[in-house]
Amino acid sequence: MSIQNKVALVVGAQGIIGRHLIEHLAALGDWDVIGLSRRGGASAGRVRHIVVDLLDREDCRKKLGSLSGITHVFYAAYQDRPTWAELVPPNLAMLVNVVDAVEPIAPGLQHISLMQGYKVYGAHLGPFKTPAREADPPHMPPEFNVDQQAFLEARQEGKAWRWSAIRPSVVCGFALGVPMNLAMVIAVHAAMSKELGLPLRFPGKPAAYDRLIEMTDARLLAQATVWAATSERCQNQAFNINNGDMFRWSEMWPKIARMFDLEVAPPLPMPLADVMADKEPLWNAMIEKYGLARHPYKDVSSWRFGDAVFSWDYDVLADGSKARRLGFHEHVETEAMFRGIFEDLRRRRIIPSSPARRP
Ligand SMILES: NC(=O)c1ccc[n+]([C@@H]2O[C@H](COP(=O)([O-])OP(=O)(O)OC[C@H]3O[C@@H](n4cnc5c(N)ncnc54)[C@H](OP(=O)(O)O)[C@@H]3O)[C@@H](O)[C@H]2O)c1
Numbered sequence: 001m002s003i004q005n006k007v008a009l010v011v012g013a014q015g016i017i018g019r020h021l022i023e024h025l026a027a028l029g030d031w032d033v034i035g036l037s038r039r040g041g042a043s044a045g046r047v048r049h050i051v052v053d054l055l056d057r058e059d060c061r062k063k064l065g066s067l068s069g070i071t072h073v074f075y076a077a078y079q080d081r082p083t084w085a086e087l088v089p090p091n092l093a094m095l096v097n098v099v100d101a102v103e104p105i106a107p108g109l110q111h112i113s114l115m116q117g118y119k120v121y122g123a124h125l126g127p128f129k130t131p132a133r134e135a136d137p138p139h140m141p142p143e144f145n146v147d148q149q150a151f152l153e154a155r156q157e158g159k160a161w162r163w164s165a166i167r168p169s170v171v172c173g174f175a176l177g178v179p180m181n182l183a184m185v186i187a188v189h190a191a192m193s194k195e196l197g198l199p200l201r202f203p204g205k206p207a208a209y210d211r212l213i214e215m216t217d218a219r220l221l222a223q224a225t226v227w228a229a230t231s232e233r234c235q236n237q238a239f240n241i242n243n244g245d246m247f248r249w250s251e252m253w254p255k256i257a258r259m260f261d262l263e264v265a266p267p268l269p270m271p272l273a274d275v276m277a278d279k280e281p282l283w284n285a286m287i288e289k290y291g292l293a294r295h296p297y298k299d300v301s302s303w304r305f306g307d308a309v310f311s312w313d314y315d316v317l318a319d320g321s322k323a324r325r326l327g328f329h330e331h332v333e334t335e336a337m338f339r340g341i342f343e344d345l346r347r348r349r350i351i352p353s354s355p356a357r358r359p
Helices: 015-029 058-063 082-106 146-157 182-197 206-210 218-230 249-259 279-291 305-309 321-325 333-348
Strands: 005-012 029-039 047-052 072-075 112-113 162-168 169-174 214-219 238-239
Touching: 005 015, 005 082, 015 029, 015 047, 015 218, 029 146, 047 058, 058 112, 082 146, 082 218, 112 146, 146 162, 162 218, 169 182, 169 218, 169 333, 182 279, 182 305, 182 321, 182 333, 206 249, 214 321, 214 333, 218 238, 218 321, 249 333, 279 333, 305 321
Parallel strands: 005 029, 005 072, 029 047, 072 112, 112 162, 162 238, 169 214
Antiparallel strands: none
């Protein structure tokens, strides 16, 4: 272990990725952790939260300007926008603001970890080359992940710190009030189907039901991200990180239905953003009926993201062997991951406990 204290700045501390990064770092026991978000959070033990607007340069300088002990930055903030082009300016600006605020005042800075995704390979655009590999050439801009990496690479030249870029598939774990949370989409969709006495139907494109896809468990991702940031062999490189298995929804969907004690019915394309738009009263009634935690409907609804993932009528796969070759050997069985997340959502009283029998 380094004689220097390890101080992690987790940027995007309330996100689906940032939350699990903080949990993992805190559990490791030899890190001090500072989490950044607009919402903030309860500081405890070696974890403290700072409220900051990363889009506001001056706010960043003011709130981060005294954090001279930072050794590692884990960047996992995200601003959602309706188009790929609109994603670029805010997402690049937030990263630049953090680096501009921290780099000059943190002499012990060792590493900046950048959270990316398969967007680097064009997975969101259409059928892309699979399995995608880290060395594959980028696609036509705009692409904020690529711009962020280019900024870090340029900024790192001649400096003592290093960077890594982590590329997960769809990330599954616990978070509230975030735009991209597939496990929550499935859980709330299934809980509502059950409440309405309906079988569980895959709501995406028919061809998407049979294509190969993989997921990334948020806890596995946290382990991999810290591994890459602290391993000598991983510096200034990108890594695909996924569970290590792959599946087709046609196989997984009936298994998920069983996790909710539901029958499965043939797929039917139905945009969740449309069909779930009028379901807030149903959700509120379910909160009362089952004594669920009082989270607003908008905080458990990532319908637009669900529609995007379920529309992928092409394989969504990236080769995760580079991380394994360099020493990261953890893997997760995706079916068990979904089961575990749904059980966690029941424990947190976000969905009814299982099986939620109809009256
Ligand atoms: N989710 C996925 O399935 C997935 C898959 C592959 C790749 N990725 C990539 O991973 C990265 C992180 O995504 P994510 O899904 O973890 O994002 P997320 O869940 O939406 O979290 C974003 C975080 O950024 C914070 N944030 C946003 N704007 C901020 C601002 N102006 N000032 C301070 N904090 C701000 C949010 O907290 P507040 O709202 O409290 O400010 C939140 O903590 C993105 O580049 C994304 O493309 C995600």
